[in-house]
Amino acid sequence: MIEIKSLNKYYRNGDLELHALKNVDVRILKGEFVAIMGSSGSGKSTFMNVLGCLDKNFDGVYILDSINIEKIVEKNISRIRNEKIGFVFQAFNLLPSLTAIENVELPLIYSGMEVKQRREKAKSVLEKVGLGDRLNHKPNELSGGQKQRVAIARALVNDPAIILADEPTGNLDSHSEEEIMKLFMELNSSGTTVVIVSHEPEIAKYCKRIIVFKDGEVISDGGSN
Numbered sequence: 270m271i272e273i274k275s276l277n278k279y280y281r282n283g284d285l286e287l288h289a290l291k292n293v294d295v296r297i298l299k300g301e302f303v304a305i306m307g308s309s310g311s312g313k314s315t316f317m318n319v320l321g322c323l324d325k326n327f328d329g330v331y332i333l334d335s336i337n338i339e340k341i342v343e344k345n346i347s348r349i350r351n352e353k354i355g356f357v358f359q360a361f362n363l364l365p366s367l368t369a370i371e372n373v374e375l376p377l378i379y380s381g382m383e384v385k386q387r388r389e390k391a392k393s394v395l396e397k398v399g400l401g402d403r404l405n406h407k408p409n410e411l412s413g414g415q416k417q418r419v420a421i422a423r424a425l426v427n428d429p430a431i432i433l434a435d436e437p438t439g440n441l442d443s444h445s446e447e448e449i450m451k452l453f454m455e456l457n458s459s460g461t462t463v464v465i466v467s468h469e470p471e472i473a474k475y476c477k478r479i480i481v482f483k484d485g486e487v488i489s490d491g492g493s494n
Contacts, residue, residue, distance in 0.1 A: 270430060270462050271297040271320070276329035278315055278485075289315045290327070291485040297431075297464065302457040304473050305466045307482035314435075316482065317466045321433050322350045334430040351379055355424030355432045359439035361416045363408045363423075369395060370404040373423045380427060394422040398452060414445030421452065431462045438472065450475040 278290035290312050297303055307313040318324040319331060322338055325346060331338040334353055341349055350356075363372045370391045377387035395404055398418045408416055417437060424432050434453070438446035454475055457463045465472060473479050479491040 270299040270301070270334060271295070271464075272330070272332040273319075274330040276316075276319065276327060276331065278312075278319065278324075278327045289485050290319070293329070293485075293487055295480065295487065295490075297462065299430075299462055300457070300460055301462055301464075302454070302475075302477045303464045304476035304479045305464060305482065306468065306470075306473060306479055308468060310484075311482040312485040313466055313468075313482045315485075317433065317435055320464065321354055321356060322346050351376055352427060353430045355427065355429035357417070357420050357424050357432065357434035357437045359436040361408070361420045361440070363416060363419060365408050368405045368407055369400060369411070369419045369422075372408075372419055373426050376423060376427045391422070391426055394426045395419070397425070398422045412445070413441050414448050417441065417445070417449050418452065421449075421456075425456070425461070431464060432456070434463065434465045436467055436469075437465060438467075438469070446471075 273293060273295045276290055276293040277288070280287040280289055293316065305313050305316060315324070319327055322333070325338065325343070333349070336349065336353070338349070370388065373391040373395055374387050377390060382390070392404060395401060398421055400415060400418050400422065403411060403415060408419070411419065438449055441449060450472065453463050453465065465476065479489070480487055481489045
């Protein structure tokens with residue numbers, strides 16, 4: 270599903286150079302549930318940006334679902350993101366003027382799906398995450414946990430190769446955090462590949478594999494790959 274070899278990332282400002290990622294090798298198989306962890310400045314957020322095809326300015330090899338990201342021209346990278354990666358963010362990133370089902374439909378609009386089909390698909394995915402009774406509620410009518418469920422449904426609606434979640438429980442109380450992490454576990458049990466980026470140690474207990482970054486390097490990998 271994901272293969273990264275000899276990944277290096279530099280930030281340059283005049284004569285100053287920061288080596289943010291140092292010779293990172295990571296392989297993630299289809300159906301894995303992985304946590305990318307590390308303190309602030311460890312390199313995990315930079316790594317997430319590469320995984321999410323949000324930053325193509327790196328040295329090394331990144332293969333996502335058999336696609337060599339390095340060889341994709343910039344004008345096509347947004348299509349790869351929309352088709353292959355379902356993003357879940359700490360801040361939910363829902364459009365406040367749209368209902369839950371309209372927010373979930375957005376990736377399908379970008380992919381050109383016709384109206385009736387995308388409405389049915391969005392409804393089905395919202396039911397899957399337990400929000401079948403909140404289809405027409407706007408974000409200000411939902412709890413934090415419900416907003417994140419809408420965000421997860423939106424991430425799932427295009428049947429992506431991977432769900433990439435960046436601090437997905439950072440804005441939630443402990444009860445909602447547990448609900449969302451259990452939802453990720455259920456999705457993973459049904460075959461979805463899930464990668465969660467977090468600095469919160471308690472998130473690790475839900476994941477099957479923990480990759481820890483420090484100073485731009487992988488210092489431990491709980492998996493066998």
